[in-house]
Amino acid sequence: MQQKYSIEEIISYFDIDQLNSMQQASLAAPADQDIILLSATGSGKTLAFLLPMLQTLDSTNKQTQALIIAPSRELAQQIETVFKRMRTGLKVTCCYGGHLRETEENNLIEPPAVLIGTPGRLADHIRRGNITLPGITTLILDEFDKSLEAGFHDELSFIISSLPSIKKRMLISATESVEIPDFVNLNEPLELNFLGDAAADSNKLAIQYVLSDEKDKVDTLFRLICHLGNRLTIVFCNHRDAVERTSALLLEKGIYNEFYHGSMEQRDRDSALSKFRNGTVSVLVTTDLAARGLDIPFIRYIIHYHLPATQEIYTHRNGRTARMEASGTAILLLGPEEKIPDYITETVQPIELPEKAVLPEKPKWTTFFIAAGKKDKVNKIDIVGFLSNRGQLKKEDIGLIDVKDFFSFVAIRKSKASHTLQLIRNEKIKNKKVKIEIAK
Template sequence: MIENALKKLNITALNQMQEAALKAVKSGHDVLLIAPTGSGKTLAFLLPLLAKLKPDVKGVQALVLVPSRELALQIEQVFRQMGTPFKVNCCYGGHAVRVEKNNLAHPPAVLIGTPGRIAYHLEHQNFDESFVENLILDEFDKSLEFGFESDMSYIIGKLLSLKQRILTSATKMEEIPEFVKLKNALDIDFSQNLQSKPNLKLKKVTAPAADKLEVLFKLLTKIGGKNTLVFCNHRETVDRISDILFEHGLGHDVFHGGMEQIDREKALLKFRNGSHKILITTDLAARGLDIPEIEHIVHYQLPYTEDAYIHRNGRTARMHAKGTAYAVITPEENYKYLPEDIEEEPLSDHYEIPEASDWVTLYLAHGKKDKINKIDIVGLFLQKGGLAKDDLGLIEVKDTTSYIAVKREKIEKLLKILTGEKIKGKKLKMEVAS
């Protein structure tokens, strides 16, 4: 089953960390896996899990606890892409409880969720925990940081049939809380890989404090239409930068904890599918999220700790790809973790604003609950919409909505052609995602 899953994911070989994790999890021992962001921890615990799931058990067999809804959705997506016969579901704050209860009435083999929402479902006996033999605490250090300790303790206390615990973290932990009940855990520590990123270039852009926004704008226009994450320490700074870029007509999106969850989800989705090439964010996007092929990181504000700096940079130069991280700093700023010989990035007075992305995201008010899948959408857009295969990009189908990346030059005509059409017997509700 593992070989088939890898084929479905178009992966020909596992990395060293994944091989070590696979061997450790297969042994049946509890496992503590420490590895940097972007190293492939999700596959490291999902692949060996496949061998432990039993087709004849009609209940939740594996529980994956994560600190954020974005990470929950991402793991669910990877599991679905594996093409296994096992059902998977997601539960998280902000998602309709009614929908989740209906899903749990036909229990999945794998349940992924945030600790608060999973604790709620256990409390209300919405699923039978007696079949759960495998527990994964993904990004466990983050879950503790976000204040989920009591929820996790409650959940673990209810899981009386547990046979194996797998705990993952991007950083070393001084001690594991007692409530986790790790026993004779095998330690797989790849944290040293955090420091060594041979394909990552570090550069600085020096600017007086009063000119930092203007300098950032110049840097982003110089970088051009390449996938770029801009990190700030505060939500207010994210919003202020967004206002300036909007005034200058530079396409982008924002992502931070002060946004509604649906808006956060849309921002990530549009960044993933290439509708926007620039994402302005806080450290919320520094870990755990699968946003592939980021070529540039910009630290508009450098973080307070070296750990946070390393995790931000971990978003680029992943696996064997190359990337560049820029620090925008004032002459007075001094950070011990920045190399003394860091190269200065020269900037001219003016750069042309990059053209808008080739892709636009369409929103459909139909999803899994309407029995709609990707094949239905592709069929409608190609056969009735007159699109070629290359005109369609990433398609993501959620519970009640779907998002489709479509070539910009085809959008207007497509919307006209499909007006009044039906999908699965329902009138098509569709618009460009704001």
């Protein structure tokens, strides 16, 4: 018998009192009708498609019933995190490039109720016969415009043509300027367009600009970050080499930061994001890879070090801040030959930087890398217990913990880090000696 899930109980796990109008409309839509859901970045779209999907799942059905396709591994992981937070008891598996395929194959032996993944890796698993396809009746394409933009047209077409039993399709996006290919097979879809709500929320996002006297804007960026202080800040560059160069130059000047782009190994990407989330650094220098799929709360500033190529990119970058009820500021860094793009129609206020730059306060946290994770049966409670007992740390000296499949990251108060590392270096977690070090 199909289990009914309490919406009120589920949203209580997310510390919200009620769904917003977009989420309510999605939940109220006919269960057998295809849906196109358009809503601004940061408006809660993940819950808006997971909640109605959940109502279609049968806990007694041992086949995979829903497939969610995301354009990036970070977005796929974020969807998985939200689904697990709903505490349904249903199995979910996430598949993406950079993740061990053997691990995913083992996870797929017992079919998950919900399968989440990126187009390339999902297509690979289908070709290898690892996914049970006949039971999948719900297909969700999150940020489908980005998947098409990223060149996943052939993979998406192959995946969708391999699904014989789809009854409901949901397409999710923060923009409405993309043409939906015929292979998606939408059948008289209901469009839920809440993009107009973004204008009503625009007062939460302030737009400012800073002028740089030099074409190389690193010194101005440095002075700007000093002026902004130790608040969570994302610096967007247009190219991977510029990301690494800018990050290195900021570090030389005393600004603790991490860089993040698509050519990095998965562990390095996870490490950079963990350090940014847990307060080891307050500045993340990145490409537009971070413009979607990163749900890190309380990001205060977005700095467009390089001007975005399109209005769409500008919108997605800015969507990392001023999320839900929070406010935020987007700052354009303009060189001598640059001007504010024509598509920016809001009032843009100038920032006058002080002549003398004073370095922000250094972060109070550092990050430990622990070479054990979920597949080693290690969880957050195990890590807290280990650090408390073996590392002699108090609860307030342990920050955010991020447990991956084969390794974990944990924030430790910097003043305690060196002593703690000496105490635990040769100790065992769950009767197993594992490598523990400062995360690189």
